[in-house]
Amino acid sequence: MGTDFTSEQLSAIEYRKLDACVVAGPGSGKTTVLVERYCQLIERHKFEPREILAITFTEKAAANMKAKLAAQFRHSPERLRELESQSWVSTIHGFCMKLLRENAIAAGVDPRFEILGQRESDKLQWECLHVALDEMTERRREATLELIEALQSPALAGELKDVYDALRSAGRSIAEVRAIRSPSGDWPLIEIATELRGLIREWPLKLSDVQRDERSRLLDWCRDFEAAGEMDFGAFLRWKGSLKVNLRRVPTDYRPAMDEFRELRQATLAAVDRHAAPFRAMIFDVLERFEEEYLQRKATSAKVDFNDLERLAIALLRDHAEVRTRVQKQFRQIMLDEFQDINGQQAELISLLRSTLPETGNTFFGVGDRNQSIYGFRHARPEIFLEYRDEVLAREGQSVALRHNFRSREAILRSVRELLANAEGIEDRELVAKPNFAGKDEPSVEILKTLDPANDRDAACDREAAWIAHRVRTLHGVLQLGPPGETRAAEFRDFAVLCRGGDSMLPILAAFGRAGIPYVCGRRQSFLISREGVDITALLHVIANPRNSIALGTLLRSPLVGVSDETLLRLRAPAHSLTGGLNMFAADPASVPLDEPDASRLRRFVHDLERWRQDQPIVPPDVLLSRAIADCGIEWGPASLSIESFLQLARTTGATMTLPEFLDELESLADAAGTEADLADEDQGNCVQVMTAHAAKGLEFPVTIIAAMDKGSRRESRPVTYTAEHGLGVKWRNPVEYGGKDGLKDSWAEANKAVLRARETEEENRLLYVAMTRAEEHLILSYSCGKSRPSNWAGQVDRCFDPGLAPLPEPIREERGGYAVSIRVTDADPPFLSQAQGDAAGEEMETIATPGAVDNTETAVTVTSLAVFAACPRKYYIQRSLGWNGGRFRRFNADDPDDADNGEDADGQDLSASAIGTEVHAILAGLTSAPGEYSDEARGLADVFLKSDLGQRVASSPRVAREWAFIADMDGTMVRGTVDLWFEEDGEFHVVDYKTDAVSAASAAARAEEYRPQLALYALALERALGQRPVAARLHFLRADTVVQVALDDQTLNQARSLIAGLRLARQQLRFDLREGGHCPACPFYRSICPAGLANRATP
Amino acid sequence: MAMRLIRGAPGCGKTALVFREFSEAVQAGEGADRKLLRIVVPTATLVRHYQHELARSGLVFDPGMVVSLSRFAHECAPPERALPLVSPGLFRALVRASLQRLVLPEFADVANTGGMADVVVETISIFENAGCTPDQLQARSRHLSARGKAFHRIWKDVDDALAARGFATRGRIFRIAAAAALSGRVWIDGFLNFSAVERGLVKNVASTCDLTMTLSDGPMTSGTAKFDLRRFAMELGTSDQLLTGSPRHPQVIAVRAATPEREADDIARRILALHGQGIGFPEIAVALRDVDAWLPLLRSVFDRFGIPARYYFTASARRHPVAAFLGGLLECACGGWDFAQTLAALRANPQWGHSADFDRFDYAVRETMPARGAEELLRLCESERCKSIWLREKIAECLSIEKWRHESAPPAVWHRRLTRFAEHLYRLRTLPEPADYSAIETARSHAAGLRAFSSALEVAAFFFSADDSSVSFERFCAAVSSALDDAVMQIPDDRRDVVHVLSAFEARQWEVRALFICGMTARDYPRFRAPNLLFPDADLERLRNAGIPLLTAADADRDEELLFDVLKTRASETLVLSVSARDSGGRTALPSAHFANTAIVESAPQCRPAATHLFQPAGEVHIPSRIGVASLAALAVRHERVSITALEDLARCHFRFFAGRTLKLTGPPDRPADRLQARVRGSIFHKAMEEWLLDRARDFVEIFEATFDRFCHQFNFPRGYSLEVERILCRRIARQVNESVRWPAISSELETDCSFTLAASGFPAGVTVTCRVDRIDHLGDGNCVIVDYKSGKVENVDKLLTSQTSLQGPLYALAVRERKQLNAVAMLFLAIREDKPIGWGTIPGGGDMGLLPMPLDWIDSARIRTETRLAELFAGDVHVEPTGPEDCKWCDFKNCCRVEQQEAELIPLKTEVAGGN
């Protein structure tokens, strides 16, 4: 829009009085106004960003506003930084979150609280409701059974969940709602007769015979009714049934009064109320118990839901005066966008933020449009905005209205006005078209009415969807868009299809799929129900448990594996199940004769499946999936939206879950028909956007198709209702009329019905208003119907444009007041346009060569590890490379005192053996310690060395190093080690290694062989460090007091070098050979993690 | 002693100088005692890097001479004063315990929250970094707010608890080191700043050792932390030496992408391009800020593009199978072995959690849920459904800790027992040689997980004080569980040829040829810190004025500002900054101001890695539809006998029959809450009806109730409100059952098996069709009425009259004709909800029931249709072609059959045909 503001916009931007109210029509540039006002406050009026609170209703809107502000301040890094660090531009929940985080202790909330997303909180609420209901059933079984019998619709959980949501959004507590008195008041039954008599008494004296008969019949009824005395609810209903007033026998003037009385409405309501009172109390008990459980579970997991954010923020501001004053002082300006979408609780929050104290200088700038209030289902109350508008008008004498529309063609705006003229809930306001589009001959508004003479709703929907796809295909590349001189042909990204509800989208998505129209769908689950989504879900199910043979069948028949049905039959034939057959094949492929290429596909699959299953608990879910998809030979990239979305879900949501949990999550996502992710407002690729009308709020599209307009929603007829005005209403079962379809409303439900009906009608109109005003250049209104006139939005369109019930051979053009409409009525399927699948990305895709074989060699090793490698590469791999210390398998028995309490390790060796070794080394290294810290045994062993010849030689050496640690680069490998001791004697160096193993003198020489590589490596390091090779290495077996000398000749040292080279090769090739032999039984990994000796072991 | 300050621009050779001097000293034999020669660097990662660099230069030395500052401090302490550093898990556990024990009114509402413990831990560390002790804070109590005083009480309590357990905090270790007698030569390299407590140590080093300290000059000049560092050095009396080597001037490229996914793809693309140009992977690093968003993304993208990378991050041990299995078993034991919870724990065993036997056990447990109890679970192991001797033994071992459940023992005993328990039960399967590096990573992860579990046990053991001589199993397990929540693990990775992926803070100390800084949003560069909840900035300022050198949020912000300035000096050749237009949630993301200032801005093109698979993939849509001749016999043999309901499936769709009846595909067991489905409800009614028809004098509702209870037991429907609702709703239907619909009959047969044969190729004797007729009323003269009870909605029963695929009517009539030689004058479905007869024919004496006339060749046409279908089936036709969309709606195999792809293929065909007409 640039900076050419209209005078209305300017007056909004520059409004400086205490409070302002701006009524901003669709496409009127209100975000631009807000942004400009914000900038002016900062630049002209020297506000700091922290002093302006700007609240929007969606994250999308907040991000959009921030982006626009950033663009305005792009030349000032300082401002940009302030904007990020100090500004308060957010949703109302974002604001509450920040406020609570900064005041968590005062607010009594876990300082690290996390937000419970809508679906998570729904799930938790369901669980808690079931807990409450089940507890009631267990504790008050008889009463609960009576309650169930009394309810018209006893499946209470879903209803109560909605009620809870609504009452919280209104800022009410359960106790408050419980206390709301009956709207119809008490009505003693006995008064019915009195009332009736009173009515009859007014009849004229002169009556015809039939009238007289009627009077006496009614008076008889009164007498009998009174005589019946106290009566229960059933009896009352029977009495009520027996009161048959024949109006034709009533004097004409008295018929209305008698007609009114005939229903006994008030009395019935009062009777229902009385009958239901104990049950009603139980429902409130359940609600209270549910809330208790829900609060407790949230507290335990440090979670708060969106409503809590508001509730806790209100409590913080209300109960902590110092916080409130500080906050009020801070925000000198509060801007609230989409004011019409506010609910009762949010209004309370805003009023707490708006200081009434003049010294705070805090002013309020509210922007709204009643016509765009569409969040009644989230308990928005547009009347709050209207009250504010009236208040400002009364006080300031003016409000600003932005009437100019910068978005849509005039024809579209005219059609909106014509269609919704005088519609309830819509303020008839002028919409002045401002944009400059190139002229065109075809009408910019189309009506598409699809008929199904057979009255088959599904067929009608499918046909409508096919026509929508057809229209997209025919307009694509043909319809010219844009201003004069700069027109371009419509691309897929220019189209949006808006539906009333999520379910109506499914046939349209299917039709787009068939017609090769690329689309993105705001419904989060849309990728889950795509073909790829279903196949990947099956893959996950099979990884979790291949006994799910439906998933296995799905997977095997999918391109991920791709075997024939005949192969499935052959797998199934020898086993009890498809899974059994697969297991047989995995164990022995020859056991199930299969033809190629299926046999090799399956061999690969079972091999991969085994690996995926083993990796699954360890490897992050998205990595596992992307590997698995690649393993299956599927090439995918950014254009594979379903796979990408799946992986993103796995990476975000799935990352913190186990696989079964993730699978549950997928199921609940796929079930969450109504939930919808915010679509980003840009760069969705070249795709048609399909979304609900609600999600389209705040967006605009060159071509807008409002589809399935015949579908609607009715909430007011639900079995349990809630309104802020009247509270909780319930429909009860008529106990004397089995199978009665409608039940009996109590007085609260009756009062709610009127409120809800009016509210819904208004809101449906406004939603249509919002949907139509999304269109910039072309608008298609589409619906289907059977034999009769359609209802809902389609009914309005039908009444307004009257396309008739007969199919038209061709679309007709109809001139309306100042604009034209194209009308198409058809009962045929559209011709199929077999165009190729559009490229969703619409961009070139670069294929990148991967590096192929990479060097994964590890470069560091310790000397002891090398020694293990020398003894057995596999043992090295398990113990040293993997760090696996688990020993040989021994049955665990909690009863076994050995297992439970004594200090033996898995090998049956005394645990203290290694500790003693450490102590001996510490003593000999001369480490001081507190007296008594070293054991006598260690001291004794150390003494063995000190008193030995070798010890004496060391004592007289001029140069000794103890516990000499080193790191050395040996042929590219970083070798680390610690030499127990080296000393110099006669200019020569000697290496000493003490051993505390239980080795006898006889076996010492043999054992020393095992240590040869280790000593050689020490010698290599010492040679490099000292510039001279040690002449000898000695092993002192302290327990046997035996010294064995190891020669450090060239051959030994070369062996050490080739050991390093061998390790490097093994690491490069990932080959760690088994060195099976007599030593194996002593190895802790024998017959467990090491396959050596496997033949003798029964394995799972 | 002498102190030198070596200054210079990044890349001018400061570290090289340190290396040279250190090597000379080592070679001169100065390092006979490692304590006499030290290089001190900021992080453990750098320690390793320096050690390897020095070794690569040919030096053989004690690697302990290169240390992090923390380790250095620890080693400075004289042995008699050296206390082990408290682990973060134990520290947090003690803070939490103090918060709960002291019950301070200031924290009354938040004392039990994990977040409050974090706040206290964080605040203690702020004070410790400032060199402050609880006593020093006490001395300034008049400067403290009520919350500050409450904090002090907690801190003091935690400090005492630590002392009692013989541990020290990092602050205490530094304070001890600052007072220790030191000697030798020390090089301090790579630091940008020191906290107050660290400065104490550095001061001590400067005054007792021969100290050389390096300092990077660069774009950050005045008013920054670095400036402080120089001034600090000057105050220590240092000499100042400026190196003038040529500083680094990398090429800077800014990349904009649409989404983080595209941004990560682009990073991978560029890394591979750099690699192709000869820059080795180890010379490339990626710095990231938002770890939660970026680490998984990069891991996944690099894996896909085949880029080897090392990730310098720890992972939560809580999510590892070790915690799930071992921790899970402890929790299950305390909770009484809830089946669902226990199943999840057992499933995490890496040795047998994914065996075919366990899969079977898994389903058996799910079918039995909800339930609890160790014994019950073991009994299930023995049941026919999941008989496996070895698995039973394994599970019995896992459940044997049930014996400890009611025991108490000293913490050390629990520690030992549970260590043993972990060693025995968490075992790997036999490990083959690794196929690739990822297999090594996976196998290492188990070992790392076990180490983390064992640290959690240790934390739990230390958590209890000496007074806790006997602790119940439950209390000990609770301590283990909370320690596990805090435990982190890292999988060792010593590969050299890898790209380094590290946090932006870690990357500040690195030097590489190419550095990528991703996710450069305004939110993250710089990231602004929230003020401390216990000490708002004003309070910190007051304490600062009172002599405690605390850092405020503003100081933290300044550090943040500095971060990018430092980062951009880390690459010698290429610096790639990247940002995406939207975050992963689709919200518009603002680029950082640093990003906006970059000259070269490129956009990320779409790319993907080249395929690496070596085999022929299955390819596009694969819709097999025929069984070959070789397998026809196998197909036929499965269907020698077939029920009427199965034939109805066949009539609806060949594939549906094939999937459901031939392959017998089934899904997972229903969840308990979903078990009472329409099908089961129908069975309950049928059973009840069967009984009632034997003696109609009995009350149907009573019979129904008893049957319902039997089913509840048999299918283990979870008790509760929903079940009672179901019961009552069904009872309402049951109340409708009466005998209002009557006709004169001589006798009735109930639940009669009436199998018959149909002709089919390959079966000389025909295929046996099995059926069980609910009721046959004999009318005399060889006539009868066939009755089938339906408990569903009347509208649905109505549909059976017109459905092409409903075969029950004519085939029952055929069966009765064949087996009983009776002529069905009427066949009716009795919709019991409304006691409404719906069907065909006329019943003598039955009055006008509104039945449809019996179609002429009703039975024969149904038979011919069915025989034709069977012939097609036995000829191998199992293709997908539903009779109508309604058939697919409730079909179990709609995901498996790929009907939508059939449709897509069929539609143009149909249209062409239509067009041809």
Ligand code: SF4
């Ligand atoms: S969903 Fe439809 S096409 Fe697929 S198997 Fe079932 S009946 Fe056949």
